[in-house]
Amino acid sequence: NAGVTQTPKFQVLKTGQSMTLQCAQDMNHEYMSWYRQDPGMGLRLIHYSVGAGITDQGEVPNGYNVSRSTTEDFPLRLLSAAPSQTSVYFCASSRDRGDYTFGSGTRLTVV
């Protein structure tokens, strides 16, 4: 039972490049979400999904896209990377609005 798996663990992008952060869970959780964590700030919700085919915006969605074609996978796409998107990104899943299981994070640097 792997839990929540995020790839890659580290990534450096140039301004304007695009990329996809991968997130997969094997717990059959309906709810999945993406957060970013910046120094001195709490985790902030980017996008979330309550089931396959359903996504919605969180607090800081601008510059990010998501899709949920399966229960297991919830990729986060950066369309045109900006230095302001330098952050640590966490994916989380839960059975409902209860306890979250977090992935180990992706550390992204945009130069």
Add this chain to the structure above:
Amino acid sequence: KNQVEQSPQSLIILEGKNCTLQCNYTVSPFSNLRWYKQDTGRGPVSLTIMTFSENTKSNGRYTATLDADTKQSSLHITASQLSDSASYICVVSEGGSYIPTFGRGTSLIVHP
């Protein structure tokens, strides 16, 4: 606007000592409150989750309390160990919402 305030921002204690971390929130209506431990470079890991009707929950040396009337929670760590050095995050969920409110965390350092 929903807010979660944690105190202190940072704390240094000696191994074997007890400590208490605080969490005050303005989230309403209340659904649940969770405490997470986040080691450096890792994702948060759940310690406890409490609903409105629960006022105490333990997980080993970690004991969380909840006073829903005053909208306060505390996390008490007993007989601290070096491995308790981490950031402790309080998260409060609003009833009917999928968007939880995170505190900024308390950074705990345990010295030998």
